[in-house]
Amino acid sequence: MANGQWFPPDWPDRIRALTEGTLTPVTPRRAATVMLLKDTPRGPVVHMLRRRASMAFAGGAYAYPGGGVDRRDDEHHIRWAGPTRAWWAERLGGDETSAQAVVCAAVRETFEEAGVLLAGRTPDTVISDTTGDEWEADRAALVARDFSFAEFLDRRGLILRSDLLGAWARWITPEFETRRYDTWFFVAALPEGQRTRNASTEADHTVWIHPAEAAASYDKGELLMMPPTIATLRELTAYGTAVDALAASPARDLTPVLAKARLENGEVVLSWPGHDEFTRHIPTGGASA
Numbered sequence: 317m318a319n320g321q322w323f324p325p326d327w328p329d330r331i332r333a334l335t336e337g338t339l340t341p342v343t344p345r346r347a348a349t350v351m352l353l354k355d356t357p358r359g360p361v362v363h364m365l366r367r368r369a370s371m372a373f374a375g376g377a378y379a380y381p382g383g384g385v386d387r388r389d390d391e392h393h394i395r396w397a398g399p400t401r402a403w404w405a406e407r408l409g410g411d412e413t414s415a416q417a418v419v420c421a422a423v424r425e426t427f428e429e430a431g432v433l434l435a436g437r438t439p440d441t442v443i444s445d446t447t448g449d450e451w452e453a454d455r456a457a458l459v460a461r462d463f464s465f466a467e468f469l470d471r472r473g474l475i476l477r478s479d480l481l482g483a484w485a486r487w488i489t490p491e492f493e494t495r496r497y498d499t500w501f502f503v504a505a506l507p508e509g510q511r512t513r514n515a516s517t518e519a520d521h522t523v524w525i526h527p528a529e530a531a532a533s534y535d536k537g538e539l540l541m542m543p544p545t546i547a548t549l550r551e552l553t554a555y556g557t558a559v560d561a562l563a564a565s566p567a568r569d570l571t572p573v574l575a576k577a578r579l580e581n582g583e584v585v586l587s588w589p590g591h592d593e594f595t596r597h598i599p600t601g602g603a604s605a
Contacts, residue, residue, distance in 0.1 A: 320534040321594065322377045322542045328598045330492040331577045331584050341491035344498040346414070348422035349382025351484065351548060352432060353558035354506040354524065360558045361526050362549070363430060363512050365519035377540045378530070381429035381516070382422070384497065389420040392466035397439035398479025407483050408500060409570065419478050422502045424465045428458055429516035434481065434504060435474040442477055444509030455515060480504055482565025484551075487544040490575035490586075498572070501548055503565055505558035527552040543594045544573070 333339035352363040364378045390413050399407075404415035427433045427446070436442040446455075458468055469476060482503045489496035506512070514522040527549045533539040534546050541549075555561040575588050586596040 320537050320540045334492040342496045344496035346385040347497040347499040348418050349380045350422050350426045351380050351503045361524040366521040368520045381426045383425040385417045385421045388464035389417040394466050395469050395475040397475045420465050431513045431515045432510050434477045442507045482562045486570045486572045488572050488574040503561050
């Protein structure tokens with residue numbers, strides 16, 4: 317492996333089956349992930365976690381806090397501050413119900429996996445400390461889906477701060493994968509007073525790292541990442557502060573990125589439109605190049 321691109325061993329067979337019409341794609345599940353930033357004298361760093369090697373999907377790869385949408389967040393009215401649901405629906409491409417659920421997933425998963433909560437008691441404040449036994453009990457209950465995120469906010473008297481998020485990108489898991497996600501990537505700044513912790517049972521290590529350093533480690537094959545992760549890391553290197561990145565988010569193109577596979581000159585060519593560095597050439601007989 318020349319770099320750290322995550323590439324499961326069963327992909328070539330599944331890609332060939334897809335191109336031959338013998339594989340039916342799985343419907344992707346809606347998901348959200350958050351690139352959490354904090355400023356340092358040397359520029360912003362991003363919070364990343366390493367997925368446990370035992371995980372069926374992307375085991376050993378570095379990623380951001382994130383996960384699937386809870387359908388209950390489609391149904392319940394969330395206490396909300398910042399851009400309206402209608403604004404988010406237009407930004408994310410969908411209806412207001414779906415937009416609320418995706419934004420909720422971003423905020424909920426950041427709390428579940430990193431212990432960071434983008435919510436406050438008023439529309440212009442944010443919680444400054446989420447440590448302690450009571451917070452941990454609520455976090456664990458959210459992970460177990462004992463109650464919805466809306467119920468959690470109501471229990472705590474909190475308002476979701478959608479203005480603390482910026483939509484950054486949208487990637488859809490390739491059609492040949494067994495687990496597929498339609499994932500919106502968001503950017504956010506670590507709220508003052510809060511701190512991250514490894515609260516995820518899916519991760520065995522977390523790190524704050526400069527995007528350029530993480531990208532360099534990927535290039536050397538030292539850090540394993542999926543294409544959406546390294547692509548967004550490279551994009552973050554252009555910004556000198558977390559505020560700069562957030563300010564740039566409204567202009568970001570959210571056209572979904574979906575890998576394509578085609579047969580060409582006796583091999584399968586796997587590519588991600590607009591991201592040539594991830595192109596793979598897979599001989600029809602086996603190994604990838």
